Amino acid sequence: MFVAGFMRVRLGDVCEKGSSNLKQSDVNDKNGEYEIYGASGLIGKVDFFHQEKPYIAVVKDGAGIGRTMLLPEKTSVIGTMQYILPNEKVIPKYLYYVIRYMHLEKYFTGATIPHIYFKDYKREEFNLCDLSEQEKIVSTLSKIEKIITHRKQQLEKLDLLVKARFVEMFGEPILNEKGWNMVTIGDIVTEVKYGTSKPAVEGGKYPYLRMNNLTYDGHLDLTNLKMIDIPDSEIEKCIVHRGDVLFNRTNSIELVGKTCVFDKDEDMVIAGYIIRVRLKSIMLPIVLSYFMNTDALKKKLRNMAKGAVNQANINAQEFKSINIYLPPIELQTQFADFVKQVDKSRFITLKENKESEIL
CATH class of the missing domain: 3.90.220.20 (DNA methylase specificity domains)
Structure with missing residues (x-):
């Protein structure tokens, strides 16, 4: 009835x-x-x-x-x-x-x-x-879905724009056509730490970042965010602050190497299969993140990860051994400013998309 x-x-x-x-x-x-x-x-x-x-x-x-x-x-x-x-x-x-x-x-x-x-x-x-009302609802939702798809395409184009700008400014990471000084990631970091292996809990104190919260294109996705409790004595080992670089170190070959910059003001805790990276002032976090997310580096990371016995994995020492070029900090700052401008457009598009999805 x-x-x-x-x-x-x-x-x-x-x-x-x-x-x-x-x-x-x-x-x-x-x-x-x-x-x-x-x-x-x-x-x-x-x-x-x-x-x-x-x-x-x-x-x-x-x-x-x-x-x-x-x-x-x-x-x-x-x-x-x-x-x-x-x-x-x-x-x-x-x-x-x-x-x-x-x-x-x-x-x-x-x-x-x-x-x-x-x-x-x-x-x-x-x-x-009834079936006639279903038809009306489907018609409305299909129109909204087309709008959402269009906006997702806009986001993809913005990501491609930044990636193209990165290569234009710094060159391909493996080839190093610009002739920048080469260093290892170990040379540019102050700290590389694993997250915690503790499980998420209902009503936990801290937001808990897991593998699915890092996207393939180098962003944070805080949907389906879990919570966790960590003793005060352990919190500094696995908490992340604004400006930390996050690197997914293990799971399937396709998922290893996902990298992004933590750009939130609220401190969060990372899971054990994520590496927290803090950098010296000679390298900006956003530059390292885009370097790691280039197609050439992802391919290299997947080859490195295949050597693991049980599942694809890159440990902290292997991560620090990766070669990276070191462009002038002035050029890195120009790129960071460009990303900020593009992110303003991303924010507007994401906000509009979320409003459409709520409908």
Whole structure:
């Protein structure tokens, strides 16, 4: 029964699950007309498909669990994904927006490889309206989504602008075309420290920065920020202040090397797989961060990290051994001023995007 146009239902009332036994190897070297998707998106085309109609796919295993996609008819997913097949009560795109809002990653289990299960999250409740009202809601949300996508593209262009300016001013880091003096990171730091291995806790005293709070493009993302308690006797070992450089030292090859400058006034605590770096005055934090985030350095870091026994890792000594050029401080200051100007535009765009997402 609909009350005020809506009926409270559970996710399992409007869909059913489907499974895939396809592997990445089933896609390699194939050339067909039907698309196959994985956690990162489209991974190939084959000569068959599993789903006749549009559906939702959710990452159920490994990195990115809970990530949700709306996929077209006559496509398939690999086995790390879960098919969510809507019934006649719900429009696929309406269900897609509903599931995205649920943040299914909160249902993860498993210490080594995280999983989420349909039997757990199918009990999630939401408001279901009739099909005509669903169409109206989907139309409105699609328009907002286009605006958000456009603004994200603007942010990507701003990041590319700064990266291009960095190379223009300082040259490629490996080639050192400008002929700057070469030093090691160990020569320019006053301190390199690991974070804490203590777990996050509800109602903790300090904000807790983890690997997911460092973005691939060299920024802090404070969404899904946890809290932690640390004894006063240990706090100085793992707390970060404005101007510290943060370096993600371990996890998968793709995640090792993420670097950013901590630019907040509120002190926070870092997890053990992040290295805290404090610099001498001869190198500005923003310059080191962009140096580490260049494609050439990321490739070098990944090669270094592959030597680890259990998982990709770069320890403090390896980090300090990395060669880096040392441009004049006046030129570094010019670059820092340029980044500040671009960040003003970033801040405005991010603010507008958050307002749109709230809608």
